[in-house]
Amino acid sequence: SQTIHQWPATLVQPVGSPLSLECTVEGTSNPNLYWYRQAAGRGLQLLFYSVGIGQISSEVPQNLSASRPQDRQFILSSKKLLLSDSGFYLCAWSPGLGYEQFFGPGTRLTVL
Amino acid sequence: QKEVEQNSGPLSVPEGAIASLNCTYSDRGSQSFFWYRQYSGKSPELIMFIYSNGDKEDGRFTAQLNKASQYVSLLIRDSQPSDSATYLCAVNTGFQKLVFGTGTRLLVSP
Numbered sequence: 352s353q354t355i356h357q358w359p360a361t362l363v364q365p366v367g368s369p370l371s372l373e374c375t376v377e378g379t380s381n382p383n384l385y386w387y388r389q390a391a392g393r394g395l396q397l398l399f400y401s402v403g404i405g406q407i408s409s410e411v412p413q414n415l416s417a418s419r420p421q422d423r424q425f426i427l428s429s430k431k432l433l434l435s436d437s438g439f440y441l442c443a444w445s446p447g448l449g450y451e452q453f454f455g456p457g458t459r460l461t462v463l
Numbered sequence: 464q465k466e467v468e469q470n471s472g473p474l475s476v477p478e479g480a481i482a483s484l485n486c487t488y489s490d491r492g493s494q495s496f497f498w499y500r501q502y503s504g505k506s507p508e509l510i511m512f513i514y515s516n517g518d519k520e521d522g523r524f525t526a527q528l529n530k531a532s533q534y535v536s537l538l539i540r541d542s543q544p545s546d547s548a549t550y551l552c553a554v555n556t557g558f559q560k561l562v563f564g565t566g567t568r569l570l571v572s573p
Contacts, residue, residue, distance in 0.1 A: 394565035395507075395551070441506055449555040451497055454506040 353378035357442050357455040364462055370415075370429040372458050374442030377423065382444040384425040385452060386417055389439040401425060402448065437462045466490060467554050469564035477572055482539040484567050486552030489533070496528055496535045497553040497561065500546075507551055510537070542571045 354377045364370060376382050386398040397410045399417035407417050414433060418426045425442055439459050443452040468487050476482045486496075495514050499507035513519045513526040513535065525538040535554075539546055549566040556562050 395563040397560065400560065448560065449495060451509050451512050452553075452561055453509060457506045 353444070353453065355442060355444055355453060355455040357440075357458050359458060360456065361459045362461070364432050364460065366434055366462055367431050370427070370432055370436070370460070372427040372440055372460075374425040374427075374455055375423055376444045379423070379444070379446070381422060382446065383448055384419060385443040385445070386425065386427050387441040387443065389441060391438070395441070398427070432462045434462050436460065465564075466556060466562045467552055467564040469552055469567045471565060472568040473570045474567055475570045475572065476542050478542060478544060480542050482542045482546065482569055482571070484537040484539075484550050484552075484569065485534060486536065486554075486564055487534045488554045488556070490554070490556040491530075491533065493530075493533075493554045493556050495555040496526070498524075498526060498537045499551040499553060501549045501551060501566065503548075510550075539569075544571045544573050547571045
C-alpha cells in the first residue's frame, strides 16, 4: 500500500529564516505530487504541483519554491520566511491529475 | 462566485440522525467530485468520490451528484460523535487539478 511521509511535523522559525519541508511517497511510482497550505480556519490553497521529476507548476506567486529531485520526493523551500507563511503545510499525491488525492500528516509552521 | 462553495456551519445533529452536507460548484465542465473528512489539527482523509449523476453508497456514507444543478452532497446515516469533523468538498474542474471548498463543520452530539 502507499504511504506518504512529511517532516518535520512542527516547526517554529523566525522571520527571515530559510525553510525546507520534505515529503516522500512509498509504494507507488511516478505519482503526481502537490503542496498545499491551510491557514487557520481557511481552505486549502494549492501552492505547487508536479507531474514528474524536475517538473514544477506554481499556482500562487510567493516567496516559496518547490523541487522534485527524485520520483517520490517533493521539497518545499523558502529563502526568507514571512509572518504570512505560517500555516499547515500539506503534501499530497495522486495517481494522475484530477484523480483523488491522498494527504500526508502535514507540517505545522509558525513564523515568529 | 467561488468555484466550490460550502456552508461553513457548524451543522449540529444528534447522535443517530442523518447529517446532510452540501456543496455547489460553478464550472459545468467539472468531471469528478470528492469528499474529505478533516479532524481538528489533522490532515484531510478521503471518504469517497463520485463521477456519475445519482447516488453512490459506501457504508454509512452516501454521495449524491446532480450535474444539471451543479451540486454534490454527502449524507451520513446513523451519525456518531466520532463523525464530528470538518468535511471538505473537492471538484476536478476539468483543468486536471482539484479545487477544494472551505469545508463544513459537523458536530454530532451524544
